[in-house]
Amino acid sequence: MPHTLVPAAWMTAHSTTKVMSVLQSRGAEARFVGGCVRDTLLNLPIKDIDIATTAMPEQVVDLLIKNQIRAIPTGLEHGTITAVIEQQPFEITTLRRDIKTDGRRAVVKFTDNWQQDAERRDFTMNALFADMQGTIYDYVDGYNDALKGNVRFIGDAETRIKEDVLRILRFYRFFALYGVGKANESARTACQKAAPTIPSLVHERVQQEILSLLEANEPSDAIEMMRDDEILVYCMPEAEDFDHLNNLLAIESLLTPHWPLFILPNAALRLSALLSKCPRKISKVAVRLKFSKSLHNRLLALIDTTRSSPDQYGLEKCLYEIGSESTRDLLLLNWAKGGLPSNHEMLLSAAANWKKPTFPLTGQDVLATGTPAGQMVGAILKRIEDWWVQEDFKPDRIKCLAKLQAIISHT
Template sequence: MALTLDAPKWRKMRGMKRLLAALGADEGLTRYVGGAVRDDLLGLPINDIDLATRIAPAEVITRLEKARIKAVPTGIEHGTVTAVSDGHPFEITTLRRDVSTDGRRATVAFTDDWKEDAARRDFTINALSADPQTGELFDYFGGLEDLEKRRIRFIGDPLQRIAEDHLRILRFFRFHARFDGGEADAAALEACTQRANDLMALSRERIADELLKLLGLPEPSPTVEIMLEGRILSPVLPEIGRDAGERLRALIAVEADAGIEPDGLRRLAALLPQDEAVANDVAVRLRLSNKARKRLVCAAGEGAAPARVLAYRLGSDCAVDRLLLAGDGAAAAAIRAWDVPRLPVSGGALIAGGLPAGPVVARTLRAIEARWVAAGFPEGAELQRIVDDALTEARS
């Protein structure tokens, strides 16, 4: 693992050089912070780049505007400004310290102390910062060693960190699944288990967002097993039984064999009982979108049918979910490559064929559709025979 950032490489990123000049990075006023630093050290791709600065929020905006960089006060009350430099967004936050917290939100005061700002972050690996000019790393809490060992550890007292923001319970497990997946840090796990009920104070949207991110990682099942053993999710999702880990592992194996990418919503379905009413209750409780709710409920449905019939009746997404959950990865992969057809017959065509307008047209269309689906969605002469037979029956 690199012990410095490649400062010239970072400065070549679109919009970066102008931004750093505006924020006095060469004077030690601004550093790279957070996930981008962590991921770059691990050789992972980086997307969003965050910066921390000693400069007060109002002056940040003044400096950006003077440099003709668009400034958007996205979280100005907490010291955060989004800069759009050469069309690329960067989040800039003035150094802060917590004045008070209630587990959901914090009241902050601004500071010029880098360590004080780092101390309010959640995990040691997320508290790293780097000098944009030299690439020098600043590590106040042993984050580099933890990163090398892929160890997720709270900064300071885990109970205090969780009391400041209850979502950190789920964030701990998400980072554990992403970077570790092995034995969890004992102090962190004990604190998360002890404070699991704190999750009930969070908005269900925040819980859903973190949980789906965790489940959408390549291989979250070892981490989920730890969560199930500690009953971490029981306060907010009591429907998830301890045997749910087996279903999740089975689904992940089938996805991998079929070459189908991870999907957090599908994996949530694997954790829940196969019951549409339960799935609907969970989706409503987590305030999922209508589209996500319908998909979760559909995935929980029962009833066997050929793969293409499932896709035609329920849609490709639901069919793929059900097939994977049932262990049929080959059929799921085939459905993903199949364009679901539409019934190539209209009511107007039946009227042109001699049927009087009215209920008989709808009945005949349903009969044609049922036979067409049962026959495997034929075209050409076979389809025409189905239509002709249905017309003959309708006229008799």
């Protein structure tokens, strides 16, 4: 008897039923595939809706356009079109098999054989198909693997990795997200063997895999496996502080039930715990893996040794300077080093409910004193603002103007 999915809201939504009906309107088959099937089976929220179809790419585009559905040729040479209806994207891919691979890209041939399409995928749990009625089509025993948390390559692990080296990092990410118990040994062995090929990958894709792994609820086992299997040495050798990461995760686990909207899986925070605390090494990995400027700066700020813990420095001053989220992260990082203080609830509450006070003066106030426009205006304003912060934000506009006049009279 075939397995079935419990119908989820996304499956019965008007946009979904419309796309599926259109794709099958001329005799082609269409089924949901991959993460949306896997996560619905596991009662997890889905991220994307992927559809596999026997219709050829040109036919898919024609069907969508004729039914007033936006069609974006996101990967036409690989048979992928993105349909957008009611602001919901659907990634639609024609069944295919890989006929030539180079470790990064594949030359494909379209097919109408569901088994062939399933067998060219990476992990068994990602090769599950389901139709509109929720009937699951499982060609590689992915159903049982998904329920057991067994992250297993389809067929020979070494062959799958040679087809796409990124699958090494995907294995550890999927173990962090879905793995239960001991990781698949043959998969680990294949990943270890192919690890020296990791530097051939596009750096942005490596970055995406690492950050996604760190967003898992419990990433520590996967990260430590990557260390033990000598994977990190080829993609992020700056990962050094495993104890700090584990302590941070323990703190998060303790606090998250009480602060579910304020303390969430945070890749940047966890990365700052894991990485070397040397600014030069932080910048090196940021440049190599092409981190965004904001992530790079955030990592540097969180390891800034010139800033004491908010516990000592003064919580409100820290909140004013770096904001609520960064102060929260700084608190958690410090607690992961030195232990949870007795007043942690008060500190978190203050950070979560912080409303930034408005500095009473602007550059116009400085210009009104006759100070010529230029760097001096900013320098004077900063001097007064620093004083105002040191006074716990208490001086009002009148007192700040008096401070301004006192500074002007001495310059």
